[in-house]
Amino acid sequence: MVEKAMDAHDELTLAEHAARGDHAAFGALVRAYEPLLLAYLVQMLGNPKAARDTAQETFLAAFQALPRWRPPDAARADPSRPLSPWLYRIATNKALSLLRSGSGRLAIVATMRTSAGYSSTEVMTSGFEERYAARELLRSALRHLSEQDAACLVLHYVAGERYGEIASRLGLTGEAVRKRVSRGLRALRAAYTALDPEARR
Amino acid sequence: MSEHNGHMPFEVGLRNLASRHVDDRLAAYTGGECSELERVAIERHLDACAACRAALDETLRIRALLAPLATQSTPMSVADSVLARLATSTGEGSAGPHIAESATAEVIPQHTDCPVSPTGDVSLPVARPEASSSWRRREGAPERDTTAMERHTSTSTQTPAQRGHAWRNRITCGAPESGGRLRSFATVAAVVLIALGAGIFGLMSHRTTLGPGGQPLATVTALAQNVSADLPANSTLADISMDSPTDGWAVGTVNNAPNGGGGSKNERGGQRHCVRPWRAQRGASHGFRALVHSGRGCRAAGHQRVRSGHSGCQRPLYLGLSGTRPGHGAHLFGFTWQRHQQSHHGPASGRDH
Numbered sequence: 001m002v003e004k005a006m007d008a009h010d011e012l013t014l015a016e017h018a019a020r021g022d023h024a025a026f027g028a029l030v031r032a033y034e035p036l037l038l039a040y041l042v043q044m045l046g047n048p049k050a051a052r053d054t055a056q057e058t059f060l061a062a063f064q065a066l067p068r069w070r071p072p073d074a075a076r077a078d079p080s081r082p083l084s085p086w087l088y089r090i091a092t093n094k095a096l097s098l099l100r101s102g103s104g105r106l107a108i109v110a111t112m113r114t115s116a117g118y119s120s121t122e123v124m125t126s127g128f129e130e131r132y133a134a135r136e137l138l139r140s141a142l143r144h145l146s147e148q149d150a151a152c153l154v155l156h157y158v159a160g161e162r163y164g165e166i167a168s169r170l171g172l173t174g175e176a177v178r179k180r181v182s183r184g185l186r187a188l189r190a191a192y193t194a195l196d197p198e199a200r201r
Numbered sequence: 202m203s204e205h206n207g208h209m210p211f212e213v214g215l216r217n218l219a220s221r222h223v224d225d226r227l228a229a230y231t232g233g234e235c236s237e238l239e240r241v242a243i244e245r246h247l248d249a250c251a252a253c254r255a256a257l258d259e260t261l262r263i264r265a266l267l268a269p270l271a272t273q274s275t276p277m278s279v280a281d282s283v284l285a286r287l288a289t290s291t292g293e294g295s296a297g298p299h300i301a302e303s304a305t306a307e308v309i310p311q312h313t314d315c316p317v318s319p320t321g322d323v324s325l326p327v328a329r330p331e332a333s334s335s336w337r338r339r340e341g342a343p344e345r346d347t348t349a350m351e352r353h354t355s356t357s358t359q360t361p362a363q364r365g366h367a368w369r370n371r372i373t374c375g376a377p378e379s380g381g382r383l384r385s386f387a388t389v390a391a392v393v394l395i396a397l398g399a400g401i402f403g404l405m406s407h408r409t410t411l412g413p414g415g416q417p418l419a420t421v422t423a424l425a426q427n428v429s430a431d432l433p434a435n436s437t438l439a440d441i442s443m444d445s446p447t448d449g450w451a452v453g454t455v456n457n458a459p460n461g462g463g464g465s466k467n468e469r470g471g472q473r474h475c476v477r478p479w480r481a482q483r484g485a486s487h488g489f490r491a492l493v494h495s496g497r498g499c500r501a502a503g504h505q506r507v508r509s510g511h512s513g514c515q516r517p518l519y520l521g522l523s524g525t526r527p528g529h530g531a532h533l534f535g536f537t538w539q540r541h542q543q544s545h546h547g548p549a550s551g552r553d554h
Binding site for chain 1: 224225226227228229232234256259260262263264266267268269270271274275276277278279280282283284286287288
């Protein structure tokens with residue numbers, strides 16, 4: 001994943017232009033953020049197609065709302081990525097809506113496709129059921145979490161990011177991330193117990 | 202214990218921390234985000250507390266379970282499609298970001314071809330025969346659920362309702378210079394077209410909704426094509442998905458079946474998942490519908506449009522489920538739609554068990 005070098009000044013200028021309806025400026029923002037958001041959404045939803053659609057919706061919604069966007073508290077967010085917390089929030093909201101309205105199907109499809117197309121052999125392996133269980137677990141936990149808690153859960157437990165990285169990505173303090181990740185673990189453990197009858201004993 | 206640097210404040214802090222259960226610090230501990238003091242205190246507590254050790258084990262199991270999910274393939278870029286959609290919406294009269302309430306509601310989907318989209322990304326919705334109320338809700342008010350599903354089942358991200366809305370918008374908003382008379386004519390024409398379309402669609406839906414327990418499907422001709430996925434006895438279908446136009450997976454939940462009929466290998470009572478691949482005859486599908494039948498006599502529990510057949514399509518594939526009554530397993534069946542004549546294959550193929 002290559003993050004394009006773009007400083008805060010660039011990003012704010014682009015956001016200003018995009019807010020006035022400049023599609024080219026908005027396109028530059030989309031290209032800068034899509035690797036991050038696509039990776040995040042596919043980890044959250046488990047389905048590349050769903051992640052792609054959700055990312056599209058996120059960017060389209062962002063374009064609509066850009067005129068009302070204000071730069072975040074500079075002390076918290078990554079100074080080079082002022083739009084980051086806002087875009088993650090939109091993306092997380094949309095992904096959570098999808099998870100809450102949808103069903104386990106998202107999980108299933110996720111493990112079956114590769115970027116090149118369809119994988120038919122790998123999914124025959126026993127790992128499929130483990131991945132399915134993992135998806136179920138994640139989905140169950142996410143359904144009960146707030147948007148920020150959910151984002152912290154995915155970024156830490158699935159993406160493996162450190163608290164500091166998550167804090168700058170989401171514009172949170174380190175302590176806030178710690179609390180939210182801990183809440184995420186509580187949700188995961190509750191979901192784990194609910195999904196695994198043996199764990200209840 | 203006390204030899205840890207011999208430093209009193211550290212030792213006092215350590216004792217205080219070590220006396221507390223570690224539930225709320227397990228995330229930081231297992232994630233390597235603890236201070237040295239915390240880490241030592243947690244480990245000291247774990248040595249003495251079986252409940253916290255159990256919680257630690259569970260946390261580590263959960264981390265191990267989730268870890269493989271990090272390595273999912275990342276989808277292709279969306280920048281071009283986002284810009285194309287913005288351009289389309291601007292081209293339709295909404296200048297800039299201030300106009301539309303919802304960007305997705307303005308964009309007309311572009312079905313360019315009858316077969317499955319280049320990504321082949323078609324998947325059927327979760328069918329939960331045991332939760333038929335949700336299916337009834339889907340039939341009655343499909344907006345939200347259908348949105349989730351349609352998003353994954355066609356090249357468009359819109360629901361039929363949204364498409365209809367967008368279309369109406371285009372009709373009523375288009376050609377503003379042509380004057381009220383032309384506009385009202387267009388509106389009347391649109392209403393007539395919509396009514397006609399809805400009537401035809403309703404008729405088709407009616408025909409397809411009625412399952413083997415109803416009338417129409419009883420009259421269709423059986424084909425030799427196969428769509429099959431047998432699930433163990435005492436199972437209900439939790440999910441049908443297609444990972445190519447012709448192949449997919451059926452995921453069942455085995456309900457506490459001591460002689461469960463061969464579910465997943467780690468099945469051990471309670472509700473366990475089992476997974477079965479299914480395959481339809483290649484080339485049999487151009488559009489998709491999921492039709493779910495459940496319960497005794499395979500009555501229709503509901504149906505959900507997944508992808509409507511394109512006007513040029515002659516043979517969209519329909520999938521359904523039969524024989525989910527306890528002790529009898531489950532079986533997927535499929536049937537095709539050929540213009541005005543339905544062809545059906547499935548339970549008649551004798552796969553129900």
